[in-house]
Amino acid sequence: MSELTFVLGILSTACVTFLFIKWLLQNRGKRYPRGPFGFPIVGHLPFFGNHPPSTFMKWWKSYGDVFSIRLGSWNAVVVNGFKAVKAAAEHPDDAFSGRPNFVSMELLIESDNEERFAFGNFSPVYLKQRKLASKALRLFTSKRSEVIEELVTNEATSFSDSLIRKYSTTPGFIELDVQTLVTRIIYQILYGRGKQVDVDKHVKVIIKSLDEINEFSGSGSPIDVLPWLRYVMPWKITAFRQTIAKADGIMTEQVHEHYDSFSTGNIRDVADAIITSDADDEDNKDRYVLTRSRLNFTLGDLQGAGVDTTNKTLSWLILYMTKFPHVQERVFAEIDAIVGKNRDVALNDKPDLVYTNAVILEVMRIVTQLPLSVPHFAMKDAMLNGLDIDKDTVVIFNLYSVHHEKEFWEDPECFRPERFINDDNKLDSDKCNHVLPFSLGRRRCVGEFLAKMNIFLAFSIVMQRCKFVKPSGESLDLTPIPGLVYTCKDFKVLVQKRN
Structure with missing residues (x-):
């Protein structure tokens, strides 16, 4: 062994020892x-x-409610079970409410150098945008609830008639039909009714864009967590x-059209409601000004989340x-007994x-189409x-574990809707609160109540x-296709008219 090799060996050993001791001192007393x-x-x-959620379920059993993994270049922890997820989502000081700077999130903000509402970091700007979006949705739904109900009803009845016309004798794939239905509904809620030319022009673009974003940003996406791959696959x-x-x-x-045609007191849609809410905000001490790009991003996130989750939920339901035809027949029998055949299901029928x-x-619950949440x-x-x-640790809420927690659900892999109904024929509030498709905490989906309204009305009217x-x-394979939002596999159906 040469003297140079010996000296290099000594220096390398000293360097490694120094770094190890430094790490021990920094993390003394910590329990990871x-x-x-x-x-x-x-x-x-x-x-x-x-199916990463299934893998995480196995690791949950071995390593506990909170276990560590490595996502490419990122240290991460996975949080499992209702209690742990709730504790993390509602942690004091919003400790886990940030968003990692993944490649997809970086690309989403680079065009205007403004943070996206859903994917941006937890900051005063995010909190203001969230407050604004929540206030606007409440304002629009309170003032125009009958408009929303009429819109969803008209679109759902047209959708039903179209399915019967197209697939009553020849089975077909209905995924695109469902996507089109939901996109038309969300588009008109956000940007206004009666824009048939715009709806026809934009629906296909929105559907294709969401599919591509879902694929790129899917759970475990290598390019998202290994930034150097952007140079390998430009x-x-x-x-x-x-x-x-x-x-x-x-x-x-x-957005440009709404600013040009906006009229105070005439709330036509959610875009108008957001502009109104910002102008009327008395708590705007920091003089937050709603720029057009921020309105753009807020509407974009409401559009993306609303269309993607709602259309996939409706596809899974169908x-x-x-x-399970016996479940389908029981749903129809309940609707027929309470609503009858002479009118459409209304929101007022929901409690019954x-x-x-x-x-x-x-x-x-059983599907959990957003099983790992958007990363925190x-x-x-x-x-x-x-x-x-x-x-700077990525925190992943394993919502799939919440929905398949054996100690709580007893038979989580079994499709059994009656588990939610108590002896008084009422919904069990505790079980309902354990279904978290919209997550928890201050990162919870701001459009949750609007999505639930759309899903209930569309599904009930179609049934x-x-x-x-x-x-x-x-x-009829029930195995999901992984992505940011899990999709059901293409399936053919026959659609018959109810008498």
Whole structure:
């Protein structure tokens, strides 16, 4: 061994020893979550499998409610079970309410250098945008609730008639029909009714954009957590930028039109309601000014979240009704007994349609189409379940674990809507509160009540008019396709008119 080699060996050993001692001193007395073995560079990505939530369920049993993993370049913890998820989501000082600077989130804000509402970091700007969006949605729904109900009813009845016309004798795939229905509803709620030319022009663009964003930002997406991959696969970044630009173009056009035609006291849609809410905000001490790009982003997030989750929920509901015809018939029987055939289901019927509500809840629970939530981020050093979580750690809420917690649900893998109904034929509030498709805390989906309204009305009206029948030879696979929002596989159905 040469003297140079010997000296380098001594220096390397000293350096490693110094860094190890420094780490020990910095973390003295800390107790970190345990976790499974991972690989260098890629971390645990290769172990996620085809359905990461199932993998996380196994690790939950081995390592506890909070366990550590490595997402490529990011340290992360996964939070499991209702109690732990609730504690993390509602942590004092919003310690886990941040958003990691993943590649997709970086690309979403680069065009205007403004933070997105849903994907931006937890900041005074986010809190103001959230307050504004919440106030605007309440304002619009309180003043124009009959308009929303009429809109959803008209679109759902037209959708039902179209399905019967197209698929009563020849089975077909209905995913695009469902996407179109929901996109038309959300678009008109956000930007106004009666814009048939704009609706026809923009619906397909919105659907395609959301599919591409969902695929790019899906759970365990390597390019999102391994930033250097952007240089290996630059075409993916280019395609994602183009997708964002197309979606933003639609909103920019509508935002400019609304500023030009806005009239105080005439709330036509959610865009008008947001402009009104900002102008009337008496608590605006920091003189927050709603820029057009911020309005653009707020509408974009409401549009994306509203369309994507609602259309996928409705698709899952139709799939389960086709797979379980006895449940479908019980839903129809309840609607027929309470509403009858001479009028459409109305929002006022919701409290009386107990089993119908239970079916919606059960499908949301068993599917968990957003199983791992949008990633959170530790904005400061904090404790969770007696464990230390360092600042800058990605925090993932495993909502799938909440919906499949055996100690609470007893038979979570069984599709059983009646689990939500108590002996008095009322919905069990405790079980209802354990279904978290819209998450918890101050990152909870701000449009939750509007989404629930749309899902209930659309589903009930479609069930009132349509009977979904499994075609001969169709398997109806319930295994989801992973993504940011989990999608059901394409399936064919026959759609018959209810007498």
